[in-house]
Amino acid sequence: MDGASTRNNARRDFYERIDGLSMAPLWESLHQLVPPSPAPKYVPVAWDYDKVRPFLMESGSLITAKEAVRRVLILENPALRGTACTTPTLYAGLQLILPGEVAPSHRHTQSALRFIVEGEGAYTAVDGERTIMHEGDFVITPTWTWHDHGNDSSRPMVWLDGLDIPLVALFNAGFAENGETDEQPITTPPGTSDAKFASGLLPVDWKPTRQTSPIFNYPYARTREALHGLKKAGPPDACHGYKLRYVNPANGGSPMATMGTFMQLLPQGFETAPYRSTDGTVFSVVEGEGESRVGDQVFRWKKRDHFVVPSWARVVHKADSEAVLFSFSDRPVQERLDLWREDRSGR
Amino acid sequence: MDGASTRNNARRDFYERIDGLSMAPLWESLHQLVPPSPAPKYVPVAWDYDKVRPFLMESGSLITAKEAVRRVLILENPALRGTACTTPTLYAGLQLILPGEVAPSHRHTQSALRFIVEGEGAYTAVDGERTIMHEGDFVITPTWTWHDHGNDSSRPMVWLDGLDIPLVALFNAGFAENGETDEQPITTPPGTSDAKFASGLLPVDWKPTRQTSPIFNYPYARTREALHGLKKAGPPDACHGYKLRYVNPANGGSPMATMGTFMQLLPQGFETAPYRSTDGTVFSVVEGEGESRVGDQVFRWKKRDHFVVPSWARVVHKADSEAVLFSFSDRPVQERLDLWREDRSGR
């Protein structure tokens, strides 16, 4: 037996002896624990709404919203099956609520976003106030707020749910409670939050107690107008087209502390320069058609399709018609921890 | 001579001898320097627009906007004559710009607010972008931004100017420059700032470099809608009615670091509970009629009138018809220095 073998055997023997003390040698795994650059274990993936929608509607006949509590098909990353994770920090799913149904009131530590994909007229209630939802609206049900949903319209309504479930799970910091009634008592007229917080002013003595935005519906009509105003104002960003981030007007941060949310317009024929960043991102197509190259894969997309760009995967978007993309990621958390990086070099 | 007289003489003699060294005894003035509660040396005052307007129009024939640089009648506190002060920290004046005139481009350390009192269609330009102004709009020209005004409409236009001139003067921290041309070059289409910053979203990679709001026109249409939304939502505050503060969406603070700006709606017949705070405040009546008791004085007011409530003076507003009041003060500075106090007790 040569020196190297002897040494290796001695080490192996050592590893076995320390194993019982719940110890392990760092040097055997250091390189993997502290990699030279991100090497995510999850993958790019897309969901074609034409294929997804029939199943979504079928789910409406298999279980009621009330029995399901939330009737959602999880958009699960193929590399993370069984974990309910779309990215390692984020959960995404498509929720269906049929006319007359109610998704009963509860609250939890996890923050949730709702991005309206199809339909119009259902409501979300948050802490005593309801808002009617329309396609393209971005609605939040922040951490520890009572929330329920109901559909008083005559059509099914579908939205994208985004939650920080994996992140809260990692911290083992989650709590939850069910409401006493399916529909929480309404104490505030609709439109109140919008009047109080979304006009460029705030109530004179209002002091935020949490970091979450006091606006809970960012309507698409307003967002769309902003995108088109931006477009008139100057050339698009090479990597993003015209891209805005949703904001909490009380502090300039993201509407919820754990998730950043974005809306971008790609002019017809525009192709973005290659771009990557450390925040794995879930996209929802709001308008238009086009394709995105994510690492080695190409996803064709149209209105209501969804796809995932993992951390540090290079992405190029190309819009055949003028297109609008909603997206969300954990970027605000990474930024606050000095972790976020981007690469616009294309190399 | 008794002991007290001897002592007093000795002290007086001492004071004279130290005078030449630029020294003085604190104990003779301590109580006045550190008063038990605010004892402002300025007074409540009001300006009736019916009386002010003819002079304002007359000023239009006495000097051009260009020659005056800013053709403004200062609203000077009667107790502070000759200082151009409306309160000890704030300057207010009414500015007139006639059709076809230009108030030439300059910039200065002092921050300015413009609250539109009469007319419609003139513009303010700030750092390369113009905004058209309407009655009730709140427009800012923040510290060290290039700004000019012009009137392309067919009517005279009048606005309230509010500046932090006395505050900057106290710090001896003011700088100013004139522009190379009367009208600064326009580099950005109108509406750009509104699209980029006033929609509840912000450009994805935009980082503020100053504390001033990136929104430079807060239109009255939006503000008014917010006030009426608030009114629908619940009862008025006893001391304020329905009162909002203008906000910088990038940080939740005031649009400019040195001045707080507010808009409040008083329902018809509403009388506020007695209130006082340490921030002396300038009011501009936007809608309605009523009266305000400020200390011992009562001011009747109607649309376009102005009045001043000094620091710690008790105020009661009473609205005969539904009324809307704009106001501004140095409250954000006092709050940041832990100096601001209010008293809602009425005692």
Added chain:
Amino acid sequence: MDGASTRNNARRDFYERIDGLSMAPLWESLHQLVPPSPAPKYVPVAWDYDKVRPFLMESGSLITAKEAVRRVLILENPALRGTACTTPTLYAGLQLILPGEVAPSHRHTQSALRFIVEGEGAYTAVDGERTIMHEGDFVITPTWTWHDHGNDSSRPMVWLDGLDIPLVALFNAGFAENGETDEQPITTPPGTSDAKFASGLLPVDWKPTRQTSPIFNYPYARTREALHGLKKAGPPDACHGYKLRYVNPANGGSPMATMGTFMQLLPQGFETAPYRSTDGTVFSVVEGEGESRVGDQVFRWKKRDHFVVPSWARVVHKADSEAVLFSFSDRPVQERLDLWREDRSGR
């Protein structure tokens, strides 16, 4: 087949059909994903230094510090074997450096803390400055700083390493580089950081560019004196005894954004009231003897022992002699995300 079976079969069949689209039903896992309160999957565990130390010394003969890069025995949670995790967000290990050895220079996104367990006289160098380490010193090598260690003393030196490896891994945001030389060039005399940043003053024009503390060695002599000063000043906190948190003097936050670090003194005979919080915590015993009940387990401890209290596990410490405990957790991250909770009720 009854209704329930039929329905279940239909659902099962449905689940299989959507599986190929990378979708799954939320309602089957909702309760587990959003639990009523934290149910961590990791366990309390302790390491007796008497048992650990011989292995640590043996590792010194199996591999050099240079070959290992960092010769560390990972303190791996028994429920998380194979992951190098001590808690789901934190890594802890014991590092040995022998006289004359060097742990070569590198830098990485992950932040590291070093808490000195045994020995004296080795150095840590961070971005061009060295500090000599003594037992009880708390030393940081923050995110993306060049750092290396060397032992110029005549005795082995052991310290506790704490890193945010699992957290950075979850975000897939880690980068790393090796230095050009084993020992980085020294550009700054020892003691410079302490003089510049640890005296209650800061260099007049210094502006922090990261959130990490500019102090990189918090010496035990100073910390110990503070604990004893606290003890003289009043009674201990029921749950914590006398407990301090290390601070970044430039912002009042934690020395590194991702980890909170604490030092507490338990008077002789003192038993803490039951306490739990959502931040799983790693403890290192600095002085004294005692025991801690963590959930259902009791760990006896003495100087240099280590143990883990998982999230939301109830803990009671009892000191036989006056004892000092160092600890670290992810509390500052949880606090910034509005996730952190504690329970002092004992129920």
Added chain:
Amino acid sequence: MDGASTRNNARRDFYERIDGLSMAPLWESLHQLVPPSPAPKYVPVAWDYDKVRPFLMESGSLITAKEAVRRVLILENPALRGTACTTPTLYAGLQLILPGEVAPSHRHTQSALRFIVEGEGAYTAVDGERTIMHEGDFVITPTWTWHDHGNDSSRPMVWLDGLDIPLVALFNAGFAENGETDEQPITTPPGTSDAKFASGLLPVDWKPTRQTSPIFNYPYARTREALHGLKKAGPPDACHGYKLRYVNPANGGSPMATMGTFMQLLPQGFETAPYRSTDGTVFSVVEGEGESRVGDQVFRWKKRDHFVVPSWARVVHKADSEAVLFSFSDRPVQERLDLWREDRSGR
């Protein structure tokens, strides 16, 4: 009468007619109100301690500390006589307390600093805790804290008082109260604040409620060591020598919100490059001899002398022996209002 005269007469007549309405034309004073650069109306001035001290001691026989409340000789700016102002925003004075005397307990909105000029052994008490003062110590009695002073030593004690009296006066935001007893009850052992807040750690659950530093004595021994540590570490700054700012460890800001405080070391023979900034500054010489050119004036100075550098006045310091200078100004307020500027160009 020519056109210009006619116009001027018309204007003058107009000014008289608007005068009764408390209005004035801006255009006659605009240039002065918005100057191109700071043109302070206060002047450089110095106080030679050899000349001041006899008067200070004489004041001890003219009035007791108790009768005076605070026996202080105000260092009044020659251009601001009768205002008790040293600069337009700051008050400075020299306070004497004789053995056995007490300066009775009170509190006020104004923040005060005490910089110890001569003597040793007197105490300052703040909110229930006493600290013994030594030459060079920097002690704060922040806004609205109860404070009193007493001299249990056998020698007279003199310190520099610095207060934000003019600033608080401008805002008309000052309140004051006398204590029920001359000496406030002591509830906390001496050294407690130092142990809790000055060690690089903070009590684990302590949350600041004001912006003021929880440290109330920054001892000279520690500050001096820091200056000499800095000196060993590298070359001096061209304009400042080695200059530190005192810091509130809870937020990285100044110990009190309204005043910045600084300590700088000038090596023997060192002459600073010309420098100016917008914060008018009061200096107290702690060690050494030298001279300062302030605008056109030259002040020779030695230990315990004081001098004032007005806003935007150019200053050059020259140290004959190694010298240490304490100074204070309103810089933190100006910085928070985006007003502060400096000029290191020497032009």
